[in-house]
Amino acid sequence: xxxxxxxxxxxxxxxxxxxxxxxxxxxxxxxxxxxxxxxxxxxxxxxxxxxxxxxxxxxxxxxxxxxxxxxxxxxxxxxxxxxxxxxxxxxxxxx
Numbered sequence: 001x002x003x004x005x006x007x008x009x010x011x012x013x014x015x016x017x018x019x020x021x022x023x024x025x026x027x028x029x030x031x032x033x034x035x036x037x038x039x040x041x042x043x044x045x046x047x048x049x050x051x052x053x054x055x056x057x058x059x060x061x062x063x064x065x066x067x068x069x070x071x072x073x074x075x076x077x078x079x080x081x082x083x084x085x086x087x088x089x090x091x092x093x094x095x
Contacts, residue, residue: 013030013035014030015030015031015032015070016029016030016031016066016070017066018066018067018068018069018070019066019067020064020065020066021063021064021065021066022036022063022064023062023063024038024046024047024061024062024063025038025040025047026038027063027064028064029064029066029072031066031070031071031072031084032070033051033072033084034051034052035051035052035053036049036050036051036056036064036072037050037053038050038061039055041055041060042060043060044060044076044077044078045059045060045061045062045076045077045078045080046060046061046062046063046074046076046077047060047061047062048060049061049064049074049088056084056088057086057087057088058088059074059082059084059088060076060077061074061075061076061077061082062074062075062076062077063075065094065095067094067095068094071083071084071094072084073091073094074088081093081094
């Protein structure tokens with residue numbers, strides 16, 4: 001079988017380790033869910049939070065933090081913390 005003729009591609013990215021911080025607008029992190037980047041749309045919370053290029057559950061934030069065993073948190077421009085678990089849940093400061 002000629003692998004180069006398969007109709008798909010696989011991209012493998014290393015997971016961002018605990019303690020990784022990425023700041024809008026240009027930062028990014030990788031979790032088990034995929035690659036997290038920031039979009040150009042903004043709100044009082046910061047920039048749009050993108051998972052694999054698509055806004056994740058309407059979230060906005062200023063920083064990504066990978067903590068506590070690879071969990072993704074965002075810190076917003078208006079100083080709130082949220083944890084990703086398929087949607088954003090407001091939480092106490094994890095650090």
